[in-house]
Amino acid sequence: MFYHLGRYILLIFSSFSKPEKLSMYWKETARQMNDIGVGSLIIIGLVSVFIGAVTAVQFAYQLQGSSIPAYYIGYIIRDTMIIELAPTFTCLALAGKVGSNMAAEIGGMRQKEQIDALEVMGVDTASYLIMPKLLAAVTVIPMLVILSAFMGMAGGYLACVLGKLVTASDFMQGLRSFFIPYNVFLMQVKSIVFAFLLTSISCYQGFYVKGGSIELGRASTNAVVMSNIVILLADYIIAMLLT
Amino acid sequence: MIRVENIKRQFGEQHVLKGINTVFEAGKTNLIIGRSGAGKTVLLKILVGLIPPTSGSIWYGDVNFTALNIKQRKAIRSEMGMLFQGSALFDSMNVEENVRFPLDMFTNMTSKEKKMTVDSTLERVGLSGANVKYPSEISGGMQKRVGIARAIVLKPKYLFCDEPNSGLDPTTSLLIDELIKELTVENNMTTVINTHDMNSVMEIGDKINLLYFGELEWTGNRKEVMSSNNAVLQDFIFASPFLQRLRDAALKNVGNL
Numbered sequence A: 001m002f003y004h005l006g007r008y009i010l011l012i013f014s015s016f017s018k019p020e021k022l023s024m025y026w027k028e029t030a031r032q033m034n035d036i037g038v039g040s041l042i043i044i045g046l047v048s049v050f051i052g053a054v055t056a057v058q059f060a061y062q063l064q065g066s067s068i069p070a071y072y073i074g075y076i077i078r079d080t081m082i083i084e085l086a087p088t089f090t091c092l093a094l095a096g097k098v099g100s101n102m103a104a105e106i107g108g109m110r111q112k113e114q115i116d117a118l119e120v121m122g123v124d125t126a127s128y129l130i131m132p133k134l135l136a137a138v139t140v141i142p143m144l145v146i147l148s149a150f151m152g153m154a155g156g157y158l159a160c161v162l163g164k165l166v167t168a169s170d171f172m173q174g175l176r177s178f179f180i181p182y183n184v185f186l187m188q189v190k191s192i193v194f195a196f197l198l199t200s201i202s203c204y205q206g207f208y209v210k211g212g213s214i215e216l217g218r219a220s221t222n223a224v225v226m227s228n229i230v231i232l233l234a235d236y237i238i239a240m241l242l243t
Numbered sequence B: 001m002i003r004v005e006n007i008k009r010q011f012g013e014q015h016v017l018k019g020i021n022t023v024f025e026a027g028k029t030n031l032i033i034g035r036s037g038a039g040k041t042v043l044l045k046i047l048v049g050l051i052p053p054t055s056g057s058i059w060y061g062d063v064n065f066t067a068l069n070i071k072q073r074k075a076i077r078s079e080m081g082m083l084f085q086g087s088a089l090f091d092s093m094n095v096e097e098n099v100r101f102p103l104d105m106f107t108n109m110t111s112k113e114k115k116m117t118v119d120s121t122l123e124r125v126g127l128s129g130a131n132v133k134y135p136s137e138i139s140g141g142m143q144k145r146v147g148i149a150r151a152i153v154l155k156p157k158y159l160f161c162d163e164p165n166s167g168l169d170p171t172t173s174l175l176i177d178e179l180i181k182e183l184t185v186e187n188n189m190t191t192v193i194n195t196h197d198m199n200s201v202m203e204i205g206d207k208i209n210l211l212y213f214g215e216l217e218w219t220g221n222r223k224e225v226m227s228s229n230n231a232v233l234q235d236f237i238f239a240s241p242f243l244q245r246l247r248d249a250a251l252k253n254v255g256n257l
Helices: A002-014 A022-063 A072-111 A114-121 A125-162 A168-176 A181-207 A213-242 B040-048 B070-077 B095-106 B111-124 B140-152 B170-187 B198-204 B222-227 B231-237 B241-256
Strands: B002-011 B014-024 B029-033 B055-060 B080-083 B158-162 B190-194 B207-212 B215-220
Touching: A002 A125, A002 A181, A022 A072, A022 A125, A022 B095, A072 A114, A072 A125, A072 A168, A072 A181, A072 A213, A114 A125, A114 B080, A114 B095, A125 A168, A125 A181, A181 A213, B002 B040, B014 B040, B014 B207, B014 B215, B029 B040, B029 B170, B029 B198, B040 B158, B040 B190, B080 B140, B095 B111, B095 B140, B111 B140, B140 B170, B158 B170, B170 B190, B170 B198, B198 B222, B207 B231, B215 B231, B222 B241
Parallel strands: B029 B190, B029 B207, B080 B158, B158 B190
Antiparallel strands: B002 B014, B002 B055, B207 B215
């Protein structure tokens, strides 16, 4: 474990060396932003709508017969989405979609000697292959998380209104109540940390692939599993430190 | 010129290279030959710095390449081109983008200059008009040509080829060999080719280095192959009874002359 941790830290440090040519790195970063951001819009939107809707239904069920005002559902959904569900679920879903893709892409390049080819040309491979992905992820994933929070609230609204759990005005009143801007800061801290973790772990898994297609598949699976575990661990640590 | 001094490489208890000393000369096609597992690929990867040697040194001119750190090696690497066994083309880029990649990364040429350079390089390797095709859309021979074009687009001083004929039919193999030979002479490059293709040995082997269980068994040129008494070399080059009969017939004719 310490061997992997040490090698992971060294790889990530080496990935932040000076680019050979800024324009090439920028081009690669823009491509990654498109892949991560635009390519994940539908899945993140769908997941978030359903998470918001399910959360609304569950809270409505738990609030039945209690003296808590009905408009609290809107408030609870908003804060649950912002503080926990949007950053965590979005990044867990992205670990599966984007993380496995990154591990497979870099691992495939390793197996086909493309990384060796870059190295012989004099390209800093760790930097060229990892830095643009990290920069793209920590830029785009927080935006996806904001979208997720809004879509989650929209899902909650639809579930409440269509399911007649609370009225639209009660829900909107809840959404506007007790808003603490610090929670948005917390959401963004989480999303940046999770984005960095899922990208760097996935790149690490792909970068050191050896062997054939079985090892590549294993690296891709490891990228998802390790990212998920570390994201949840980081979630706990951030919650302890910042709340 | 590349000088190899007492290169040793060990993986665990296995001694893959046991002290190789040789010189790869400029303007010549220098071949590394040997049976599978002889250490050819390891030696080639040590030459380009992909694998560090356990001991020994590689000299590019007067520069000890093995003593340089990764950043210092960039200067030498800018003078290297390499053709990989599987071509190692970037799947997401078309032929033109693959060949243009080193220009994009390491030069300040304008788009027009890059386009002209790429087109002339593709023309030189016989691939005019293939610019927009992707690696998956072209044959193995064409992929090798694109790999060569990418390797020479920056006009390197050193060209390395790892099994350039693997997976190719004999006719295409000869064309690739001829192309490498012509480019070597045209650009006065130091070309190092790792091969076990006997046609290559006999057609383009200006200097041949035979590795045998991690040791340099024999060195010479293609003309000396026929007259050499080295049993390992003879067993390797003329492995089949058919080739042995051909050799014997050729030697008999020379004797008759």
